[in-house]
Amino acid sequence: MLGHLGFSYVGLIYLLMLWIPNTIWSRNKPIDYNTTKENKLLVLLERVGQACCTCIILIFTDYNLAPFSAWSWWLIAFFFLMVLYEISWIRYFTHEHTEENFYRSFYGIPVPGASLPVMAFLLLGIYGKVIWLIASSIIIGIGHIGIHIQHLKAIKHVCE
Template sequence: MLGHFGFSYVGCIYLLMLFIPNILWVKYKPTGYDAVVSNENKVLLAFERVGQVLVTCVSVIFNDYNLKPFSLWSLWLIVSFILMIIYEISWIRYFNSKHSLKDFYGSFLGIPVPGASLPVMAFLLLGIYGRVIWLIIAITILGIGHIGIHLQYLKECKTGKLW
């Protein structure tokens, strides 16, 4: 449950799936984004930043996430990967939209704040698949901050008539 040190190519693939759309997003931020993020909760931001560093490191330094012979336990990885694919599709939807706050924070396939919740769920399941408690702890810390901040932004968009 603690993990075996070694490079994880699966963790690396997940991080690439996470980072590439976020890097592209910098060029295509939603209209009105700066007004929404001005009141960011500092506690949630601290959780998010610490979680980002921990998840990034823990995802690649334990080889327990790499492919193993198929078993029922492999379903954790399969569902996790499906969530990452849905995350990528949600980005495609955003990049093909008008880049509004509603496009960015709106639900996708009934999943609220998909840009935050989908990767958190995917990495949680990856941690369960690899049986690495450190990733489960790290993604929980990140999830508290990241999902919390996105829900805060969503609320501000809706109440501030920015929707």
Template sequence: MFGNFGFSYIGLLFLLMLFIPNVMWSKRIPQGYTAKKENKILLVFERLGEILTCCCSLVFSSFNIHKWTLWSLWLIVAFILMIMYEAWWIRYFLSERTLSDFYSSFLGIPLAGAALPVIAFFMLGIYGKVIYMLIATFILGIGHIGIHIQHKKSIDIEN
């Protein structure tokens, strides 16, 4: 449950799938978006979770593709979730890019832009049997999803 140290090309792929749309988003931020008034405790959880998740993704070779077994389904589920995340971004970029678009659900998953990658990285942690990744994504989920819930509530109040 502790994983094997070594470079993970799957972890790198997941991080690229995570970061590329986020870099693109920085040039297409929804009108009215602000990070002001974010809960400081949730922000600490988010930042710590981001650092830990990124580090775990790269330093455990346990995430790389191994001999096919039933356990490999965890990796397939993780990839499907990341593909859904990419599809959510495509839908966002093709939309009017409002706050409602940014905090939207996707295929029944609420706050998909925050939830999908957290769940995908958690599934990757299960696949690799890396407890550190599970802990990192749990911390990330508390902060990242928590902040998105706060933002969503604030736009629901305004509307």
């Protein structure tokens, strides 16, 4: 449950799938995007979770491909969530760049830009049996998903 030290190419692929659309987004933020009212505790949890997840996903070999077993289904589910994550970004980039479009649900998944990668981190932690990634996923989930839900509630409040 602690993990085997080494380099994870699966972790690197995951981070690329995460960072590339986020880098593109940083140049195409919603026209009405506002971070001034984000809860400071949620921001702290998000940053701590990001740092931990980024390091942990790269330094343990437990996420790399192994012979197929029942545990492989966790990796398949992880990959499926990341494909959905990429598709949700395509939806955002091909539509109007507004907060409403950015935070709207995707196939019933609320705040997909936050919930899909967090769930993927969690599934990868389960697949690799690395408690550190599982715990870090929970920390980033509280912060990242919490911030996105705050933004979504603010949008709904403005629309009412």
